[in-house]
Amino acid sequence: MSTAHTMFAAILALCALTGAATPARERVIGGNGIVDSTIAGAAGRIRIEPSGTGMPLITTAFAERATLKSGMLSFSYAVGTERVHGRTGVGSIDLGTGPSKHRIGWTAIPYTTAADGVVGPGGVSEDVVRFVLHPPVPGERMATLPMTDQGGLAGGWGELYALIDLGGQPLRIRFDPYHARTLATASAAVRIAAAQGGTLQGAVEKVEIAFGIERPVRTMTLARSLAIGPLQFATLGVRTADYGSTAGLADAAAPIDPDEVVVTAKSKKPGRDRLSIGADLLARCSSIVFDKPAKQIRLTCG
Known part of the structure; x- marks a missing residue:
């Protein structure tokens, strides 16, 4: 092989090595x-x-x-x-x-x-x-969760979610530090209650979700804590009238808001099963990383 060919091969090898080592933006x-x-x-x-x-x-x-x-x-x-x-x-x-x-x-x-x-x-x-939420604290742990989009024809327009396994089926998780409470849609709450032993308690509250729109929410207490990566918790809010029904959940004899509309039909859209992690739990976390090429979400919490 000539000197020119040798130099060209070396340049190609160097370019390939450099490209492989280029970090994601x-x-x-x-x-x-x-x-x-x-x-x-x-x-x-x-x-x-x-x-x-x-x-x-x-x-x-x-x-x-x-x-x-x-x-x-x-x-x-x-x-x-x-x-x-x-x-x-x-x-x-x-x-x-x-x-x-x-x-x-x-x-x-x-x-x-x-x-x-x-x-x-x-x-x-x-x-x-x-997303840097807080300074790191001693004893933090990072968990890597699979990431998915909204799906459908407009999947790229929607949100990015983490996925966890709940009762053998995936549950979509979103992270929302700009709303105070962790909230599950009604259909997600039914699944969580079945898997973790959930009971509804307390009166209905109106909680702002987005666009200034408020929805009825009650508190659910779990007999067995639910884990989202390093986060473990035993209480959460439930959007009782949204995307399913909480009518079949165990209730600690709390009054029901007379304006609440409960949908009793089973949801045919399992993608509406969604748990939104709010500032109440994200206060324990220092960062959330969305790695789009790897299709991963890395959550670091104490």
């Missing part, structure tokens, strides 16, 4: 998650949050400032029995690390009053998104 999100952003040159503030959708959701006012044009695709966001309808269009969005083309949704009712919009890790261009 990572973005670190700390504080309140709000970043200065632009859409089609219009300035706004968007919160990047673990429970956000892959399609950025912004206010109609922000969309109008950006002169976004709506296309043929619209959407609706279900919060229990209520729906928030929105429009979508394609535009250039910059979340602080450079512009990219993206489908963007907007609604007249804001998802949150804290910012002009929200987006989840699925809508961030970096491969790995690390």
Whole structure:
């Protein structure tokens, strides 16, 4: 082999080695998650949050400032029995690390009053998104959980979830540090109660879920703690009227809200079985890492 061929082979080998060693791009999100952003040159503030959708959701006012044009695709966001309808269009969005083309949704009712919009890790261009919640503490443990999207034709528009095994079937887990309580949908609560020995207690409370919409919630106590990676807990909130029925659950003789609508039919959409881990439990965690190429969520908690 000639000297030129030898040098070329060495360059190819070096390039292959360099490519294999190239780390995935990572973005670190700390504080309140709000970043200065632009859409089609219009300035706004968007919160990047673990429970956000892959399609950025912004206010109609922000969309109008950006002169976004709506296309043929619209959407609706279900919060229990209520729906928030929105429009979508394609535009250039910059979340602080450079512009990219993206489908963007907007609604007249804001998802949150804290910012002009929200987006989840699925809508961030970096491969790995690390949410830093608190400084690390001694004795922390990291768990790696499989990650999935919402599924369906618009799966990439929705949220990213961790999966755990519950009674031999997967249960979707989302992480929401911007809401105080850990909440299960009614269908998920029925499964959790069956697996862990759950009893409903106390009166119905109204809890804000999203877009300012409140839903009825009761507390469920578990005879056997439920583990989500390093987190273990024995109490959680239950959205009693959302996506299923809690009518068959053991009840500690608490009054039922007369305005509560209980759906008695079994849900035919197991994807609605969802447990949302709130700030009450995430206070124990220092970070949540969404590794999109690996399809993993790494949760580090004390």
